Amino acid sequence: xxxVTQSPEALRLQEGESSSLNCSYTVSGLRxxxxxxxxxxxxxxxxxxxxxAGEEKEKExxxxxxxxxxSFLHITAPKPEDSATYLCAVQGYPHQGGSEKLVFGKGxxxxxxx
Amino acid sequence: DAGVIQSPRxxxxxxxxxxxxxxxxISGHNxxxxxxxxxxxxxELLIYFNxxxxxxxxGMPEDRFSxxxxxxxxxxxxxxxxxxxxxxxxxxASTLNLYEQYFGPGTRxxxx
Numbered sequence: 743x744x745x746v747t748q749s750p751e752a753l754r755l756q757e758g759e760s761s762s763l764n765c766s767y768t769v770s771g772l773r774x775x776x777x778x779x780x781x782x783x784x785x786x787x788x789x790x791x792x793x794x795a796g797e798e799k800e801k802e803x804x805x806x807x808x809x810x811x812x813s814f815l816h817i818t819a820p821k822p823e824d825s826a827t828y829l830c831a832v833q834g835y836p837h838q839g840g841s842e843k844l845v846f847g848k849g850x851x852x853x854x855x856x
Numbered sequence: 857d858a859g860v861i862q863s864p865r866x867x868x869x870x871x872x873x874x875x876x877x878x879x880x881x882i883s884g885h886n887x888x889x890x891x892x893x894x895x896x897x898x899x900e901l902l903i904y905f906n907x908x909x910x911x912x913x914x915g916m917p918e919d920r921f922s923x924x925x926x927x928x929x930x931x932x933x934x935x936x937x938x939x940x941x942x943x944x945x946x947x948x949a950s951t952l953n954l955y956e957q958y959f960g961p962g963t964r965x966x967x968x
Contacts, residue, residue: 776956785860785947785959786899829899833954842954843912844889848898 744769748830748847755820755854763815763850765830771837775813776844777806778829786829820854827851858882860960862948868966874936877963880929881950889957890923890933891947899947905931906954938967 747766755761767775774793778786790799792808799806803824805816815828831844861880869875881888889904903913905925913923920939925931935942945964949957 774955778959783962785949785962788956788958791956843901843904844957846899 744832744834744845746830746832746845746847748828748850750850751848752851753853755817755852757821757854757856758819760816760818760820762817763828763852765813765815765847766811767813767830767832768811769832769834769845771835773833773835773842775808776831776833777813777815778831780827780829780849789828817852820852822854822856825852825854860948860950860958862946862960862963864963865961866964866966868968869938870968871939872937873967874934875938875942875965875967877933877946877948877965879931879933879948879960881931881948882958883929885950885952885958886928887951887954888925888931889949889951890931891949891959893945893947893962902933935965938965940967943967 745768749764774791776791777789779789780786790806795808795810797808803818807814827849829846829849831846833844836842863878887906890902891899892902893899902915903923904911908925921935923933943966945962947959947962949959951957
């Protein structure tokens with residue numbers, strides 16, 4: 743069964759204090775690993791898709807990386823507007839024993855103080 | 857693009873009543889997903905459709921829940937009868953060819 747574990751559950755940073763969020767996963771045949779941002783009272787907003795180990799993607803102050811067992815979301819010099827819950831999800835290949843459904847972690851709630 | 861549209865945004869109902877949630881996916885997307893989000897369980901997939909056909913409903917909690925997709929631009933999730941434990945935020949998401957999913961704003965359901 744595909745599983746995703748995110749850590750820490752909550753993280754408080756000062757503005758400008760860089761850090762990383764972790765997403766550990768187990769999946770039978772990774773089709774894709776997805777990062778989403780969710781603001782209170784809103785639906786998850788798509789950020790990145792990573793497909794293979796070693797791949798990296800960047801968007802403004804965010805950079806996502808992928809290994810065979812985990813993904814990191816690096817936040818460089820965060821600002822208060824980066825405060826949100828960040829969700830990680832994996833998708834497998836059915837023919838490799840995985841599932842094409844997205845399996846989500848519980849998320850990391852990030853708070854950036856000014 | 858209008859994005860995924862859900863209605864109503866908020867629903868308050870009494871236990872035993874029928875509740876119908878509605879979703880309009882992004883035009884051109886061929887897969888649609890219904891999720892439920894709670895603090896305790898996080899984001900859970902209830903059911904998904906591919907080309908309007910239900911593919912996997914293993915996440916539907918009970919027979920009280922049903923979902924339909926009569927055409928490519930509309931889907932409903934119905935709860936009958938509703939119970940207090942059904943209180944949650946329900947999201948609809950759509951995607952093209954089962955890649956990144958785009959979520960709607962959600963419906964916050966409160967059953968008293």
